[in-house]
Amino acid sequence: MTRQVYAISVSARALLNLHSLNNEGGEGNQIQTRMVDIVYYNQDGQPTLANVNAISGDMFKHIQAEHLHRIAVERGLPLCTACQRFDANRMSADPEFREWVKTTPKPTQVQVIDRLIDRCTIDDLEGNLITEGNLSAPRKSVVEFGWVVGLPQATTSEEYFHVKYVPDRREKPTDKDGREGNLGQAIFHRPASSGVYAIVCNLETARIGYNDISQQYAAVDRQARYTALLQSLLYSFIEMNGAMRNTQLPHLTAFNGVVSVSYGIAPAPTVSPLNPEFVGEIQGVRDTLNALHQGDGATIEVREFHSLAEFADIFGDLIANTAPFSLQVGAPA
DSSP states (O other): OOEEESEEEEEEEEEEEEEOOOEEEEETTEEEEOEEEEEEEOTTSOEEEEEEEEEOHHHHHHHHHHHHHHHHHHHTOOOOHHHHTTOTTGGGGOHHHHHHHHHSSSOOHHHHHHHHHHHOHHHHHHOEEEOGGGOOEEEOOSEEEOOEEEEEEEEEEEEEEEEOOOSOTTSOOBOTTSOBOTTSOOEEEEEEEEEEEEEEEEEOGGGTTEETTTTEEOSSOHHHHHHHHHHHHHHHHHSOOOTTTTTOOOEEEEEEEEEEEEOSSSOOOOOOTTSTTHHHHHHHHHHHHHHHTTTSOOOEEEEEESSHHHHHHHHHHHHHHEEEOOOOOOOOO
């Protein structure tokens, strides 16, 4: 019997060396890496402020959405016109949808979200906020990412000096029309970061195809979307896209943590890997939740992994042997 999955959470530590996946921007000839302030407990158990390198959750969600787009196109899953070309505005930039909003007398939030879920896999899974025609119809994302944060005691960022090689530096830097251009020996500084990074993300798989307002499921292939979602998340860790990969492809040296899976009406627990005891904490929450659901079998399962290969094996098993949980639907709003 195929088990139904209510939610999935990933809590992991990734050892990345010499990457520059996420930057604040540039000032003059210097690229500024993204840094954030966090509070953590030091070895004495005291809360301590630290400034560390980080990769934004927006970056990782874009990575996952890009993989989802390619999978959806390959498998012929429904996509709105805007998402077919991977437009960041999603259905809000779909001419057919905008015309429907204009010509439909006072469309309700339920009607708007139903159409969004029915017509587009990416809008269903990644979320959207429809404001066309003075509407305010929110579609909450099924997938959630936190900041990917460097551990204070095990992360460093440095600036490196670079120069563009020009064979004959005596020549005046001009283009073929005699105008000064970007042809000289440019000097610039760019960052590279190395360290252990804490990763948290969550999938609310029971909400695939589910209209939160009407509390009804749309008539869509939820299994196909579930499979595409899990595969896109797996690909996001196998290939971490971002800035400067042309010459600073990250060295992923280690990947370990836990995947928690909920098979009943209970959250899939996650604890930040900023906490050195995160695996034990999650396992403790699992034991408590399973005790609360006595008679329902193992509601929460925690699968530990110690490498990217083991992580891929867990997701491969979930893709092959599970399905999205079906909530008991209520009356239309």
